[in-house]
Amino acid sequence: xxxxxxxxxxxxxxxxxxxxxxxxxxxxxxxxxxxxxxxxxxxxxxxxxxxxxxxxxxxxxxxxxxxxxxxxxxxxxxxxxxxxxxxxxxxxxxxxxxxxxxxxxxxxxxxxxxxxxxxxxxxxxxxxxxxxxxxxxxxxxxxxxxxxxxxxxxxxxxxxxxxxxxxxxxxxxxxxxxxxxxxxxxxxxxxxxxxxxxxxxxxxxxxxxxxxxxxxxxxxxxxxxxxxxxxxxxxxxxxxxx
Amino acid sequence: xxxxxxxxxxxxxxxxxxxxxxxxxxxxxxxxxxxxxxxxxxxxxxxxxxxxxxxxxxxxxxxxxxxxxxxxxxxxxxxxxxxxxxxxxxxxxxxxxxxxxxxxxxxxxxxxxxxxxxxxxxxxxxxxxxxxxxxxxxxxxxxxxxxxxxxxxxxxxxxxxxxxxxxxxxxxxxxxxxxxxxxxxxxxxxxxxxxxxxxxxxxxxxxxxxxxxxxxxxxxxxxxxxxxxxxxxxxxxxxxxxxxxxxxxxxxxxxxxxxxxxxxxxxxxxxxxxxxxxxxxxxxxxxxxxxxxxxxxxxxxxxxxxxxxxxxxxxxxxxxxxxxxxxxxxxxxxxxxxxxxxxxxxxxxxxxxxxxxxxxxxxxxxxxxxxxxxxxxxxxxxxxxxxxxxxxxxxx
Numbered sequence: 001x002x003x004x005x006x007x008x009x010x011x012x013x014x015x016x017x018x019x020x021x022x023x024x025x026x027x028x029x030x031x032x033x034x035x036x037x038x039x040x041x042x043x044x045x046x047x048x049x050x051x052x053x054x055x056x057x058x059x060x061x062x063x064x065x066x067x068x069x070x071x072x073x074x075x076x077x078x079x080x081x082x083x084x085x086x087x088x089x090x091x092x093x094x095x096x097x098x099x100x101x102x103x104x105x106x107x108x109x110x111x112x113x114x115x116x117x118x119x120x121x122x123x124x125x126x127x128x129x130x131x132x133x134x135x136x137x138x139x140x141x142x143x144x145x146x147x148x149x150x151x152x153x154x155x156x157x158x159x160x161x162x163x164x165x166x167x168x169x170x171x172x173x174x175x176x177x178x179x180x181x182x183x184x185x186x187x188x189x190x191x192x193x194x195x196x197x198x199x200x201x202x203x204x205x206x207x208x209x210x211x212x213x214x215x216x217x218x219x220x221x222x223x224x225x226x227x228x229x230x231x232x233x234x235x236x237x238x239x240x241x242x
Numbered sequence: 243x244x245x246x247x248x249x250x251x252x253x254x255x256x257x258x259x260x261x262x263x264x265x266x267x268x269x270x271x272x273x274x275x276x277x278x279x280x281x282x283x284x285x286x287x288x289x290x291x292x293x294x295x296x297x298x299x300x301x302x303x304x305x306x307x308x309x310x311x312x313x314x315x316x317x318x319x320x321x322x323x324x325x326x327x328x329x330x331x332x333x334x335x336x337x338x339x340x341x342x343x344x345x346x347x348x349x350x351x352x353x354x355x356x357x358x359x360x361x362x363x364x365x366x367x368x369x370x371x372x373x374x375x376x377x378x379x380x381x382x383x384x385x386x387x388x389x390x391x392x393x394x395x396x397x398x399x400x401x402x403x404x405x406x407x408x409x410x411x412x413x414x415x416x417x418x419x420x421x422x423x424x425x426x427x428x429x430x431x432x433x434x435x436x437x438x439x440x441x442x443x444x445x446x447x448x449x450x451x452x453x454x455x456x457x458x459x460x461x462x463x464x465x466x467x468x469x470x471x472x473x474x475x476x477x478x479x480x481x482x483x484x485x486x487x488x489x490x491x492x493x494x495x496x497x498x499x500x501x502x503x504x505x506x507x508x509x510x511x512x513x514x515x516x517x518x519x520x521x522x523x524x525x526x527x528x529x530x531x532x533x534x535x536x537x538x539x540x541x542x543x544x545x546x547x548x549x550x551x552x553x554x555x556x557x558x559x560x561x562x563x564x565x566x567x568x569x570x571x572x573x574x575x576x577x578x579x580x581x582x583x584x585x586x587x588x589x590x591x592x593x594x595x596x597x598x599x600x601x602x603x604x605x606x607x608x609x610x611x612x613x614x615x616x617x618x619x620x621x622x623x624x625x626x627x628x629x630x631x632x633x634x635x636x637x638x
Binding site for chain 1: 329333334335604607610611615616619637638
């Protein structure tokens with residue numbers, strides 16, 4: 001009953017532009033992560049400088065690009081992706097990871113309160129320090145955030161590989177994306193679980209970020225533990241086939 | 243470096259001769275728009291002024307910040323500053339307040355008050371976050387410097403909500419006492435007006451209970467002490483203080499400033515309930531009853547400066563900011579006639595000055611915040627609202 005309906009829907013959807021076609025793109029491979037957009041859709045470009053350039057200044061490639069954009073369909077830009085000068089993709093990703101139940105307002109406010117807390121703590125340290133050390137104290141919460149996450153990124157990871165009926169933890173290289181994800185994930189989990197019931201997230205997160213900035217604290221320790229495990233299981237490295 | 247300043251000064255002279263100030267400071271925010279060099283040369287020149295006495299603030303100081311010495315802040319404002327401003331004071335290790343038009347207007351009126359006439363009521367009103375409370379603080383600082391007696395209620399809304407212990411008043415069985423709020427206020431009153439407490443003598447005998455009473459001719463300081471030590475009698479002590487000050491302000495020994503923030507709490511509703519869960523009206527609270535008498539203009543020898551506030555108010559919609567909306571019919575009729583003073587968002591010059599002040603204290607750490615694009619974006623996001631701008635700059 002359902003099957004002929006679905007086939008009919010798919011047939012008429014072939015005519016409309018952009019909806020995913022019924023025929024698979026690579027026969028033999030099923031797509032696990034799919035999007036409502038088909039292959040010809042381009043990613044949106046949100047850049048004030050690009051669009052403000054007067055026609056005269058464009059190179060040949062850019063002119064061609066502009067002409068092409070007039071005919072090609074473009075995906076809708078997500079509402080959190082703005083043309084603000086203060087926008088930071090790392091911070092946006094972190095906010096998305098902190099978000100629970102789609103409550104972006106709360107996640108964003110927690111992030112801004114954290115940045116403010118980091119800034120105020122650093123200002124306090126700055127005013128308390130002698131003038132020689134004042135140059136060493138970093139007061140920009142964004143540099144502290146980026147550096148802290150960089151310090152939490154592991155260099156090598158472990159993957160469970162099945163061999164002879166047993167799972168072995170094999171050291172494996174990680175892609176950039178996976179490393180950034182792990183750093184953010186560890187930071188958020190640490191702040192959610194290992195804190196006093198009455199302590200608020202911005203306070204805990206600011207404390208953890210400052211410790212990670214100085215290469216101390218539980219998140220960096222977790223990274224070091226992972227490295228040690230990988231070092232210990234060095235002998236199993238040849239189990240990896242990629 | 244000097245050539246740059248000289249050419250800058252000559253350019254400014256051509257544009258607007260009236261605005262050049264004497265002294266070492268460079269010209270005002272026009273400089274900020276023209277050139278960023280000047281901020282490196284004389285860092286605090288653009289947004290701050292050296293004139294720290296509120297009595298000497300004129301139109302030429304409009305938009306500039308002046309410094310309040312921290313010692314003064316501890317005595318004059320033990321409880322009066324908004325929490326975010328107090329945080330900023332702690333972070334920057336200094337208290338700087340911007341001189342703005344509503345405050346200048348009020349200062350002008352206060353300087354020309356006739357103390358023989360009944361006290362005039364001034365009401366500061368405006369949208370949320372425009373700077374009513376800080377304007378009130380500016381006025382209080384001026385009056386403190388001029389040696390007035392300051393009667394400052396930091397937030398009248400705190401007296402009509404979240405009161406844990408309500409006692410039935412001993413003086414009048416129909417009313418209720420709030421011992422905690424009254425004793426806290428008395429402590430802060432004592433800190434502000436230490437020197438007047440021994441000079442003013444009460445003119446009547448008051449009996450606290452069967453064993454304790456206070457004689458005619460003893461100083462006001464003793465009444466305040468009694469209120470602080472015996473918390474049960476704190477509300478009555480507050481009532482006595484208000485009554486005596488009102489009676490004696492016309493004698494000319496001192497000048498009285500009554501400053502109430504959130505005066506719309508006196509005529510609104512309360513969230514307090516009796517034991518049988520029936521609601522309490524504001525006039526049944528002794529503190530509110532006495533304060534209402536204080537805010538009437540049947541005394542002379544001072545001034546009454548009031549602020550409306552929607553932020554802490556009860557059962558009022560978010561967009562209510564006008565006196566009629568916040569005070570209601572009863573409150574408006576009680577305060578009528580008053581002089582309304584509107585506090586608005588920052589003008590472009592004030593906005594620029596505020597941004598310069600933050601940059602001078604290195605508060606704006608984001609690289610893009612120093613650019614023109616960043617400033618335009620801040621202006622757009624905050625719409626010139628001082629409160630919103632402060633919150634935006636806090637995380638940038």
